[in-house]
Amino acid sequence: MIGAVLLLAAVGYVLGLLFATGPAGLVIAVGVAIFMSAGSYLYGDRLVLASTRAREVGPQEEPRLHNIVEGLAIAAGIPTPRVHVIPERALNAFATGRDPEHASIAVTEGLLGSMNRVELEGVVGHELAHVVDRDILLGTVLATLVGAVVLISESFMRAWWWGGVRGRRGGDARGGGADALLFMIGFLFLILAPIAGSLIRLAVSRQREYLADAQGALLTRYPPGLASALRKIQASAGIPMHAANNATAHLWMNQPSRLEGERMGTLERLFATHPPIEERIRRLEEM
């Protein structure tokens, strides 16, 4: 998390260089870093939920899901988290928030439609384990901080691209300096993006997923439920997830795919935020 704040401070510093010179740049950098960190601690969950277009549902709307979340929260000895549904066909789920008192669980419509009660209990148990272990705070803060880096960098890259096109058309010689600057910032993005990716990979260890699987199974006292849910998720791997992006990939129950029929390549496996699903199923079956 300190790394993410530093990364953000660096981006802020570059921003500062653009608009001011000397110590002002550093002041802006530190200001941005503090503001973003506090903001992501307090409002990170809302940002993440909004970015996935999740909608909060009440007990009347989704009685089955609500009953399951409430029951497992009782088993875990924590207050019932808020329940959200994401309008996506892909099968996935995530938990966010800063502590068990401020937690939310979100599942996709696809998941709700294709899981039976025991399987849904397995998925919710896994997510509640993340809530109990407070993995959600780290995951949420990371998602918002890295999201900010990606957003800022991408917008500069775009500004360079479109600015460049306009500049060439108009034959404007003045654009040269600004072009170079925007290009440099875009180049910074190229360097920052993999760093951000590794950062997430380092912070949210894949071991945490195994741990959440095991703890979730301890809550439901029925490991085959989650194993069967994971098998269904695996079978549906080709369905793309529109709401997922690099900033939130690590939060999901299973690594979301962005393209139709996408399969994991060697490079992706190397940078995967989640352990292979077959291995997770195997470990559950051994319990």
Added chain:
Amino acid sequence: MPSWVWIVLGVLTVLLAVGIWTFNRLVSLRNRVENGWAQIDVQLRRRYDLIPNLVESVRGYAAHERELFEHVTLARARAIDASSVPDQVEAENVITRDLRQLLAVVENYPELKANESFLALQEELTGTESKIAYARQFYNDQVMRLNTLIQSFPSVLIARAFGFGERQFFDIEDPVRGPSEVDFAG
């Protein structure tokens, strides 16, 4: 002061710290047990409320199951009036068994199973049943931790001195959970 005074003071301080820590742990576990019991109670009450509704809905279709209706209604009354934990546990186990039987009867009536308000009632009942099971699981876990601490040395000394008593488990009659629920939950 001679050095032995410091040693004695040091030992006493450590003992006091351990004592305070143990006492606080006992208090927090006792509160968790009480909270666990309250959770069970909330869910059991919810079930008491649902039983008459269920009996009414099934009665319209399967009037000949009168004995079962009376049995579950009686068990409900007995559970509400129970004054000791073992009495209540026994009555609740009877209710659990009767409810399962009632839901098995429902399987024979497709029109009832297709009824929207009955489906909502069934979801409520299934949800409440599993919440009871989870609340019981949490309660029993906490009771085990409390009892272990009370029986272990040296916490047993603190527990005796301040009157922390062991608690009773909420015994599960039928520990098999999971697949059996799929049948009527789909």
